[in-house]
Amino acid sequence: MNFQWYPGHMTKAKRMMQENIKLIDVVIELIDARIPASSRNPDIEQLANGKKRVILLNKYDLADDVHTREWKEYYDKKGYFTALVNSKSGKGIRDVNEVIMKACKEKIERDRKRGILNRPVRAMIVGIPNVGKSTFINSFAGKACTRTGDKPGVTKGKQWIRLNKNVELLDTPGILWPRFENQKTGLNLALIGSINDDILQLEELAAELVVILKNEYPEVLETYLGFGISADAYEILEEYAVKRGCRQKGNEPDISRASILMLDDYRSGKIGKITLEYP
Ligand SMILES: Nc1nc2c(ncn2[C@@H]2O[C@H](COP(=O)(O)OP(=O)(O)OP(=O)(O)O)[C@@H](O)[C@H]2O)c(=O)[nH]1
Ligand SMILES: [Mg+2]
Numbered sequence: 001m002n003f004q005w006y007p008g009h010m011t012k013a014k015r016m017m018q019e020n021i022k023l024i025d026v027v028i029e030l031i032d033a034r035i036p037a038s039s040r041n042p043d044i045e046q047l048a049n050g051k052k053r054v055i056l057l058n059k060y061d062l063a064d065d066v067h068t069r070e071w072k073e074y075y076d077k078k079g080y081f082t083a084l085v086n087s088k089s090g091k092g093i094r095d096v097n098e099v100i101m102k103a104c105k106e107k108i109e110r111d112r113k114r115g116i117l118n119r120p121v122r123a124m125i126v127g128i129p130n131v132g133k134s135t136f137i138n139s140f141a142g143k144a145c146t147r148t149g150d151k152p153g154v155t156k157g158k159q160w161i162r163l164n165k166n167v168e169l170l171d172t173p174g175i176l177w178p179r180f181e182n183q184k185t186g187l188n189l190a191l192i193g194s195i196n197d198d199i200l201q202l203e204e205l206a207a208e209l210v211v212i213l214k215n216e217y218p219e220v221l222e223t224y225l226g227f228g229i230s231a232d233a234y235e236i237l238e239e240y241a242v243k244r245g246c247r248q249k250g251n252e253p254d255i256s257r258a259s260i261l262m263l264d265d266y267r268s269g270k271i272g273k274i275t276l277e278y279p
Contacts, residue, residue: 010177017047017174020124023158024170026052026103028096030127030136033063033084035276036071038188039128041176048126052103053080056096058132060084067275074279087136096140100167118165126174130194133173137161141169188276193267206259207233209266212276220272224265237262 021027027048032039036057055075060068068084075082081103085092101108104121111119127133141161159171178194180186189195190205191212210233213221222229226243230236234255241247241258248254265271 013175013177014043014047016172017126017176020158020170020172020174021047021051024051024122024124025107026054026100026121026123028054028056028100028123028125029176030056030058030125030131030133032128032131032192032194033057033060033068033071034192034274035188036075036279037277038185039131039178039192039194041128041179042181043179044126044176052107054096054099054103054123055080055082056136057082057084058087058127058136061086061089061091062269062273064273064275067278070279071275085136087132087139090139093136093139097164097167120162120166120168122160122168122170124170124174126176128176128178128189128194133175137169137171137173184277191263191266191276193263197263202259202263203234203237203255206237206262209262210236213271213274217272217274220274224271 027044029040029044029048057063057068057072072082072084081099083092083095083099085096087093100121100123107121111117125133125137141163161169161171163169178185178189180189186195187205187208190200191209210221213224214229214233214236218229225236225240227239230239237255237258238253240262241253241255244258244261246254246257246261262271266274
């Protein structure tokens with residue numbers, strides 16, 4: 001399978017981020033806890049150079065808790081300030097404020113020494129499409145927050161969300177297009193649904209998922225399928241199609257339909273809490 005790319009969008013998004021990043025103290029990068037490496041764009045290192053860095057492992061409700069802890073530790077050791085969040089349910093959101101404060105400790109201290117009190121730190125959310133940026137902002141900002149408009153000279157055309165007395169959030173998140181450094185990265189992004197399914201071969205994708213599950217989560221796979229694992233991924237898909245009642249004309253098993261069902265079930269967490277890569 002070949003994963004394609006859209007350079008036009010990428011350049012525009014990058015330019016917007018470069019502009020915005022000048023205004024902020026801390027970059028809050030959302031990554032997908034199921035693919036904590038593949039869901040990052042390595043350009044962020046250069047873009048966020050000199051800024052304090054927070055990494056949020058979002059959608060951790062869908063990832064394997066053991067590996068999520070390993071990944072958190074991995075990023076902690078690299079000097080990032082990290083937290084696990086489920087933006088959809090709000091779980092872990094309350095810790096984020098504290099993590100931001102920790103990341104910006106020096107700045108707050110510096111301000112205090114200069115007699116500047118309560119100047120909020122300014123944060124920007126960044127992440128690849130569909131990682132949960134909007135959901136996170138809504139959950140983090142809550143209903144009580146106030147959206148502030150232009151500040152002449154400084155933030156022309158920008159909307160800020162005043163979260164509390166400590167934090168101000170740029171309303172527009174930075175979209176980092178994922179980078180397909182290799183086929184595995186592309187595959188991971190496709191599996192979690194970050195690539196438009198129209199351009200993918202879904203049967204091939206589902207077969208790849210079956211192979212991964214067979215190797216890493218055999219029991220989870222068997223429980224999900226409801227039958228013992230046979231040898232070949234396509235055989236499994238065929239058997240699964242029969243099981244789910246996916247039939248084509250002539251009563252042939254409809255592997256294509258079964259593939260879509262399986263991918264949907266993976267993406268929504270119905271198969272289980274499954275991580276696709278490890279530190
Ligand atoms: N299970 C789960 N789903 C989540 C979580 N956060 C977001 N989602 C879902 O992920 C999908 C994408 O969320 P968005 O907030 O629209 O993502 P985004 O990063 O703003 O996407 P773009 O605006 O397209 O770049 C939605 O269906 C959300 O409900 C989470 O922590 N757990
Ligand atoms: Mg969004």
